Amino acid sequence: MKTEAPVVFDFPCGASPSILRVARRELRTLRSVSSVILNLAGCNSLNARDIDLLLECLASAVGRDTQVILVAGSRSIRVLLEVTRIASLVPMTRWIRRWPAPA
Amino acid sequence: MELAAVVEIPEQGDAAPLLQGRGSWRARQDLDSLLPSWAPVLGNDLLGSWTERIRRLGMKSLWLTSGLQREDRFTSALTSFARKGVERFLLIRLKSYAEIDLADLVRFHSESRNRWTEAHDGRGQLGVSLLDRLALHSGQANAESSSIQPDGRAWYQFSGYAKRIVPAKERQELVGDALTGACAMRPAGREVQEQVWVAEGARFDSSARLIGPAYIGARCIIGAGATIGPFASIEHDCHVDCGTTVEQSTILPYTYLSPGLLVRNAQVDGGRIEEFDRDAVADLEPAGLAAHIPRPRSSRYDSLAPVISALSRRAIPFWRSSSPSVRLSHAWREVQL
Numbered sequence: 543m544k545t546e547a548p549v550v551f552d553f554p555c556g557a558s559p560s561i562l563r564v565a566r567r568e569l570r571t572l573r574s575v576s577s578v579i580l581n582l583a584g585c586n587s588l589n590a591r592d593i594d595l596l597l598e599c600l601a602s603a604v605g606r607d608t609q610v611i612l613v614a615g616s617r618s619i620r621v622l623l624e625v626t627r628i629a630s631l632v633p634m635t636r637w638i639r640r641w642p643a644p645a
Numbered sequence: 646m647e648l649a650a651v652v653e654i655p656e657q658g659d660a661a662p663l664l665q666g667r668g669s670w671r672a673r674q675d676l677d678s679l680l681p682s683w684a685p686v687l688g689n690d691l692l693g694s695w696t697e698r699i700r701r702l703g704m705k706s707l708w709l710t711s712g713l714q715r716e717d718r719f720t721s722a723l724t725s726f727a728r729k730g731v732e733r734f735l736l737i738r739l740k741s742y743a744e745i746d747l748a749d750l751v752r753f754h755s756e757s758r759n760r761w762t763e764a765h766d767g768r769g770q771l772g773v774s775l776l777d778r779l780a781l782h783s784g785q786a787n788a789e790s791s792s793i794q795p796d797g798r799a800w801y802q803f804s805g806y807a808k809r810i811v812p813a814k815e816r817q818e819l820v821g822d823a824l825t826g827a828c829a830m831r832p833a834g835r836e837v838q839e840q841v842w843v844a845e846g847a848r849f850d851s852s853a854r855l856i857g858p859a860y861i862g863a864r865c866i867i868g869a870g871a872t873i874g875p876f877a878s879i880e881h882d883c884h885v886d887c888g889t890t891v892e893q894s895t896i897l898p899y900t901y902l903s904p905g906l907l908v909r910n911a912q913v914d915g916g917r918i919e920e921f922d923r924d925a926v927a928d929l930e931p932a933g934l935a936a937h938i939p940r941p942r943s944s945r946y947d948s949l950a951p952v953i954s955a956l957s958r959r960a961i962p963f964w965r966s967s968s969p970s971v972r973l974s975h976a977w978r979e980v981q982l
Binding site: 589593617622624625 | 908
């Protein structure tokens, strides 16, 4: 049984390999949720490791009936997601509003 | 009346080492920032097209320089020329492609008895102007001209074909027009299928799709399953890897695009992409998606040919020219036409 509420995952852009390992572990635990919001709003650029992690995440979502939504705040990130064709695989939005709003 | 033609490269970087024919290789690498001005359009050298128009005026040489934006530099440089006996200047800033008849501009300037005439189209200055020596002293053009502007410059209204090469979006419009025959510029290559031109030494896999109108420059490599076009221009020495699609875009010289990309409505220069619709710029290099292809020193500025060869063989630094009294702080090179 999957959790209905979407889970927001703040994408660790430009993070060190150790942080990326932690992020990978965290993403594995999200397999039981019905939708994951990958939040790239804090990112200004993506490197090769970031793209690897992003593709890994999308690949794991495929076939698990898990919906992935990308939040790309900056124009340069949206360009990168379109150039890599990732934007054509999953829906993309500019921002998310967390509710309840943080105090 | 002695007329001197001056072509100015917009100062996006420091062109002085190149123009002086010296400088370290590092300094020359800094000139990469100039490349949007120098980079060919469908294999055509933009400077070459202006050079040809100047030659048609019957002129035997032109002066090539950069860094005239500052009014004081501009005036002091031209005053130095005037002291040598030059009475009229044809000034061309390398920022546009315009199918302008320079002889008609000169005629208009003379008949209107202007001291300073600037060519404009519907969108503003084209970067082409005629200036009389007297305007250097008075700072004003002939007030009798009906098209006189408040700062003393008269306008020559050009209604023919013109496009700026910056921003990249307008440059892409020029590419589209040249590919479809909407302007006089034609792709520098052989038409291998309808509206698809391929320049010398370009190689493409048999599974690559070329959709016209499109242009593939000299020595390009197009990988298996790649799609080029419509309205795509791959300038010389680029490598488009397997499965990558390039449409309504320009890839500037010496650019590598990694496999599986989608480049649409954009200009890519090495690792930098500029998307037209969003007016967004992104760095593709950290993600390993694109890169500058290292080029041999001798061919690094291929797009400058034939001017660079002219510079290295025949050019005379201005300060060594006939008048020892003339001193300029900026690099000037006389190019024989």
